[in-house]
Amino acid sequence: xxxxxxxxxxxxxxxxxxxxxxxxxxxxGVMRIVNIAHGDLVxxxxxxxxxxxxxxGVSPLVAPFLLVPMGVIIGWALQRGVxxxxxxxxxxxxxxxxxxxxxxxxxxxxxxxxxxxxxxxLGALSSxxxxxxxxxxxxxxLGVFAFAVALTACLHLALRYTKxxxxxxxxAADGEAATLSGVDAKGVYALATAIAVGILxxxxxxxxxxxxVAPADGGAQLIYAFEAVIIGGMGHISGAFLGAMIVGIAxxxxxxxxxxxxxxxxxxxxxxxxxLRPQGLMSRT
Numbered sequence: 001x002x003x004x005x006x007x008x009x010x011x012x013x014x015x016x017x018x019x020x021x022x023x024x025x026x027x028x029g030v031m032r033i034v035n036i037a038h039g040d041l042v043x044x045x046x047x048x049x050x051x052x053x054x055x056x057g058v059s060p061l062v063a064p065f066l067l068v069p070m071g072v073i074i075g076w077a078l079q080r081g082v083x084x085x086x087x088x089x090x091x092x093x094x095x096x097x098x099x100x101x102x103x104x105x106x107x108x109x110x111x112x113x114x115x116x117x118x119x120x121x122l123g124a125l126s127s128x129x130x131x132x133x134x135x136x137x138x139x140x141x142l143g144v145f146a147f148a149v150a151l152t153a154c155l156h157l158a159l160r161y162t163k164x165x166x167x168x169x170x171x172a173a174d175g176e177a178a179t180l181s182g183v184d185a186k187g188v189y190a191l192a193t194a195i196a197v198g199i200l201x202x203x204x205x206x207x208x209x210x211x212x213v214a215p216a217d218g219g220a221q222l223i224y225a226f227e228a229v230i231i232g233g234m235g236h237i238s239g240a241f242l243g244a245m246i247v248g249i250a251x252x253x254x255x256x257x258x259x260x261x262x263x264x265x266x267x268x269x270x271x272x273x274x275x276l277r278p279q280g281l282m283s284r285t
Contacts, residue, residue, distance in 0.1 A: 008132075013248035014247065015248070019206060024038055030168060031192060035083075039102075041200050042218065043207075044204075045074075046120075047112075049063045075195070076190050084190065110216075122140065149241075152238060168188050227243065228240050230274065231281060251263060251266040
């Protein structure tokens with residue numbers, strides 16, 4: 001029973017990681033933009049949500065409906081103002097630019113919110129659970145997981161069957177050829193980054209309600225997102241979801257075996273996949 005519970009809790013944790021990974025899969029896996037500030041954007045949006053609730057008196061249940069559009073605006077401005085200038089076949093310029101952005105965001109958050117940890121309470125909902133056979137599952141983690149499943153399905157269908165998805169894949173494959181075919185590559189990239197950071201708005205709300213956040217926490221979220229995307233396979237949205245599940249399960253199972261092995265177990269599984277199948281589990285190659 002202990003290990004069954006660990007498996008279930010790992011899947012639910014993977015639902016949170018999937019929300020980090022989906023935005024990363026869109027930027028890194030599809031557009032080949034290395035966004036080092038990915039985790040810092042999650043923390044920034046989480047702290048903004050906590051401020052909206054704690055200082056401005058916004059209802060916690062309204063906060064995600066504000067954080068998602070805020071994320072969309074930040075993502076669009078980031079792509080239009082910075083990343084479109086450095087998007088090239090070589091990922092190094094985007095890596096350097098977003099590394100600088102990451103440092104700037106961390107220092108900005110420290111100045112505004114200090115290094116203290118914070119969280120967002122949903123009252124009774126935070127501790128509410130339901131009985132599933134012999135196990136008790138938290139309502140909030142279950143909701144986070146269900147949202148991650150729906151988000152994965154919507155993003156997969158959008159990339160595969162919509163005009164936007166076809167334009168994005170064409171621009172990512174060959175920007176110049178796509179432009180000659182009438183695709184506004186920079187506009188498509190700006191919309192894709194807006195969607196990716198908008199997803200992080202939802203992830204930030206889930207992060208703030210499930211655990212605590214602090215300005216220095218962005219690095220961990222970045223690592224989990226990268227690991228999930230690479231485990232699943234570059235450019236594969238469903239693969240990013242699968243990778244997030246694997247990282248979450250590995251961490252929870254590892255922590256049940258030994259509390260000091262939780263996070264390390266996820267990294268070990270990532271390294272094993274990288275060594276045995278570097279193209280990712282769901283890659284067609």
